[in-house]
Amino acid sequence: xxxxxxxxxxxxxxxxxxxxxxxxxxxxxxxxxxxxxxxxxxxxxxxxxxxxxxxxxxxxxxxxxxxxxxxxxxxxxxxxxxxxxxxxxxxxxxxxxxxxxxxxxxxxxxxxxxxxxxxxxxxxxxxxxxxxxxxxxxxxxxxxxxxxxxxxxxxxxxxxxxxxxxxxxxxxxxxxxxxxxxxxxxxxxxxxxxxxxxxxxxxxxxxxxxxxxxxxxxxxxxxxxxxxxxxxxxxxxxxxxxxxxxxxxxxxxxxxxxxxxxxxxxxxxxxxxxxxxxxxxxxxxxxxxxxxxxxxxxxxxxxxxxxxxxxxxxxxxxxxxxxxxxxxxxxxxxxxxxxxxxxxxxxxxxxxxxxxxxxxxxxxxxxxxxxxxxxxxxxxxxxxxxxxxxxxxxxxxxxxxxxxxxxxxxxxxxxxxxxxxxxx
Amino acid sequence: xxxxxxxxxxxxxxxxxxxxxxxxxxxxxxxxxxxxxxxxxxxxxxxxxxxxxxxxxxxxxxxxxxxxxxxxxxxxxxxxxxxxxxxxxxxxxxxxxxxxxxxxxxxxxxxxxxxxxxxxxxxxxxxxxxxxxxxxxxxxxxxxxxxxxxxxxxxxxxxxxxxxxxxxxxxxxxxxxxxxxxxxxxxxxxxxxxxxxxxxxxxxxxxxxxxxxxxxxxxxxxxxxxxxxxxxxxxxxxxxxxxxxxxxxxxxxxxxxxxxxxxxxxxxxxxxxxxxxxxxxxxxxxxxxxxxxxxxxxxxx
Numbered sequence: 001x002x003x004x005x006x007x008x009x010x011x012x013x014x015x016x017x018x019x020x021x022x023x024x025x026x027x028x029x030x031x032x033x034x035x036x037x038x039x040x041x042x043x044x045x046x047x048x049x050x051x052x053x054x055x056x057x058x059x060x061x062x063x064x065x066x067x068x069x070x071x072x073x074x075x076x077x078x079x080x081x082x083x084x085x086x087x088x089x090x091x092x093x094x095x096x097x098x099x100x101x102x103x104x105x106x107x108x109x110x111x112x113x114x115x116x117x118x119x120x121x122x123x124x125x126x127x128x129x130x131x132x133x134x135x136x137x138x139x140x141x142x143x144x145x146x147x148x149x150x151x152x153x154x155x156x157x158x159x160x161x162x163x164x165x166x167x168x169x170x171x172x173x174x175x176x177x178x179x180x181x182x183x184x185x186x187x188x189x190x191x192x193x194x195x196x197x198x199x200x201x202x203x204x205x206x207x208x209x210x211x212x213x214x215x216x217x218x219x220x221x222x223x224x225x226x227x228x229x230x231x232x233x234x235x236x237x238x239x240x241x242x243x244x245x246x247x248x249x250x251x252x253x254x255x256x257x258x259x260x261x262x263x264x265x266x267x268x269x270x271x272x273x274x275x276x277x278x279x280x281x282x283x284x285x286x287x288x289x290x291x292x293x294x295x296x297x298x299x300x301x302x303x304x305x306x307x308x309x310x311x312x313x314x315x316x317x318x319x320x321x322x323x324x325x326x327x328x329x330x331x332x333x334x335x336x337x338x339x340x341x342x343x344x345x346x347x348x349x350x351x352x353x354x355x356x357x358x359x360x361x362x363x364x365x366x367x368x369x370x371x372x373x374x375x376x377x378x379x380x381x382x383x384x385x386x387x388x389x390x391x392x393x394x395x396x397x398x399x400x401x402x403x404x405x406x407x408x409x410x411x412x413x414x415x416x417x418x419x420x421x422x423x424x
Numbered sequence: 425x426x427x428x429x430x431x432x433x434x435x436x437x438x439x440x441x442x443x444x445x446x447x448x449x450x451x452x453x454x455x456x457x458x459x460x461x462x463x464x465x466x467x468x469x470x471x472x473x474x475x476x477x478x479x480x481x482x483x484x485x486x487x488x489x490x491x492x493x494x495x496x497x498x499x500x501x502x503x504x505x506x507x508x509x510x511x512x513x514x515x516x517x518x519x520x521x522x523x524x525x526x527x528x529x530x531x532x533x534x535x536x537x538x539x540x541x542x543x544x545x546x547x548x549x550x551x552x553x554x555x556x557x558x559x560x561x562x563x564x565x566x567x568x569x570x571x572x573x574x575x576x577x578x579x580x581x582x583x584x585x586x587x588x589x590x591x592x593x594x595x596x597x598x599x600x601x602x603x604x605x606x607x608x609x610x611x612x613x614x615x616x617x618x619x620x621x622x623x624x625x626x627x628x629x630x631x632x633x634x635x636x637x638x639x640x641x642x643x644x645x646x647x648x649x650x651x652x653x654x655x656x657x658x659x660x661x662x663x664x665x666x667x668x669x670x671x672x673x674x675x676x677x678x679x680x681x682x683x684x685x686x687x688x689x690x691x692x693x694x695x696x697x698x699x700x701x702x703x704x705x706x707x708x709x710x711x712x713x714x715x716x717x718x719x720x721x722x723x724x725x
Contacts, residue, residue, distance in 0.1 A: 077464035128547035
């Protein structure tokens with residue numbers, strides 16, 4: 001009887017074991033097959049674009065992204081082309097070396113021999129760290145449209161997009177530089193709209209946004225930094241802003257848009273003021289392309305300067321530029337050549353206030369006794385200074401970066417206008 | 425009772441058979457790499473195989489796998505161009521020298537099995553030091569800072585590459601046959617493993633060391649004595665000895681005493697003539713014909 005029970009028990013054990021093989025596998029292929037497929041896919045994808053890839057390399061979280069062109073050949077050769085101040089002295093230069101996709105934590109792209117353009121950010125330099133970039137990357141995503149890499153050791157990030165067929169390196173870098181000028185030159189300031197909140201993104205020309213609340217200046221010690229690289233059609237962040245999953249911001253009209261947030265620029269009048277107070281920028285007035293009243297005042301003043309400084313044939317007005325003076329006033333910096341060929345600068349103060357879309361500029365007076373003396377000596381100067389008084393409407397042809405050119409036109413008299421460009 | 429065992433065995437056998445069917449395994453889960461005859465580095469790899477692997481049983485690695493490096497340091501790979509140059513120079517100033525003055529097959533038997541090149545040094549900025557090479561278990565020599573080398577600068581190549589090669593190879597030799605205890609006793613009171621980097625060359629010489637690094641510990645002192653003697657010209661060596669004996673010091677004499685121990689140990693334990701090595705290296709260093717070196721015209725002469 002006991003034997004019978006034992007027999008039944010063993011038969012049950014056997015049946016249970018037999019059932020275990022029927023459990024459905026999570027994967028339809030073995031680990032080795034799946035690993036090999038991932039390697040094959042990465043190799044095929046990387047070597048596919050006939051003109052290579054646009055690569056955006058972010059070495060760390062505290063420096064800008066760099067643009068490269070990388071061409072992977074299926075025989076193991078990679079050619080990297082760059083134009084930047086760090087590795088090429090702003091000339092277009094290429095270097096070739098080797099690449100391989102190998103298996104580690106997943107498919108790993110390794111640049112396993114030195115390439116001047118690719119390894120500059122991983123080179124330890126004198127301090128043992130350098131830029132803390134990588135030369136071995138985990139392949140996070142790879143398809144024909146887009147490859148994302150993450151550095152194995154220091155978490156450098158790279159984004160790769162297929163280069164347009166037939167596009168030369170010089171055309172590519174010219175497009176990037178044009179976009180850089182259009183979007184980022186002169187420390188442009190953007191507004192970021194994110195989930196009903198608005199933030200400021202400072203100092204676009206550094207390739208490293210500092211994020212603050214509205215009306216705030218970044219704290220250098222505790223700045224929230226967001227590295228980005230410039231592409232022909234917009235900006236690529238190294239990692240997304242908080243609460244935003246997006247890293248790619250494409251130009252659409254006068255905005256940079258993504259799926260979840262948009263980056264915009266303040267209206268021109270507000271921008272004029274923001275650029276002075278928050279960016280610490282300077283608005284330089286174009287004195288050769290200015291309204292008739294200002295032009296006439298400059299000509300009259302030039303005659304007075306030449307008369308006063310007969311020994312210097314170059315005596316003349318050199319420039320006019322607005323710069324923040326203190327919390328309440330803006331200085332118009334008047335520079336001129338007098339007795340020497342080194343320009344002398346005097347400051348004359350104004351208040352600037354916003355009235356809706358307009359800007360009210362009111363003359364206050366000289367900033368110090370030297371400025372007062374010059375004003376007394378050259379009475380025509382006051383005429384010039386007062387041509388900048390009034391209520392001005394502002395406009396720009398560079399909605400994404402008004403520092404490239406803004407025009408202020410007197411609301412009640414459109415013949416009074418001046419143009420200015422921004423500079424940090 | 426016997427029947428119960430029989431039944432149990434049959435049951436277990438059935439269970440085992442049922443649960444172990446179908447899964448098939450090959451010889452390995454890894455897929456054999458397919459050698460690409462058009463590979464970018466095929467020609468160089470073949471050349472390395474022919475000139476290092478076959479004659480000396482050594483793998484000359486120039487590609488870098490970060491897993492094979494010390495994770496505490498940041499490094500970058502060597503360029504293919506510098507790997508090629510250093511490979512030729514290694515044959516000229518190291519392998520072929522031993523072929524000429526050492527017993528037949530000496531390096532094939534005792535040399536490292538792997539030579540790994542790394543483009544940068546391993547820099548410890550906090551201590552103000554940089555590693556230029558390592559020797560691991562008598563198997564592998566790693567040479568660093570290769571990308572910074574100027575091929576025409578023999579002094580630099582000696583200091584950073586060839587002295588390091590002789591240094592690391594001497595480590596391999598004494599890891600196989602230990603060096604004399606009497607060597608350790610000569611300056612046993614002044615080794616400074618933590619602060620050697622603050623010692624100047626002249627201070628080291630006056631203390632009886634061929635370099636500041638030699639003053640770190642006895643085994644480094646031993647291999648530095650050998651390496652420096654091989655790569656330094658007679659004039660440079662003699663000037664070092666004189667400087668070591670200056671200002672009433674006896675450092676030069678101490679170095680000479682240490683060299684004698686090294687010379688005897690190499691002769692007795694390895695049948696190696698240190699002076700012949702030194703002379704052959706010096707002769708070649710003074711005749712750096714780059715065309716001849718890159719075309720391997722020095723081989724079999």
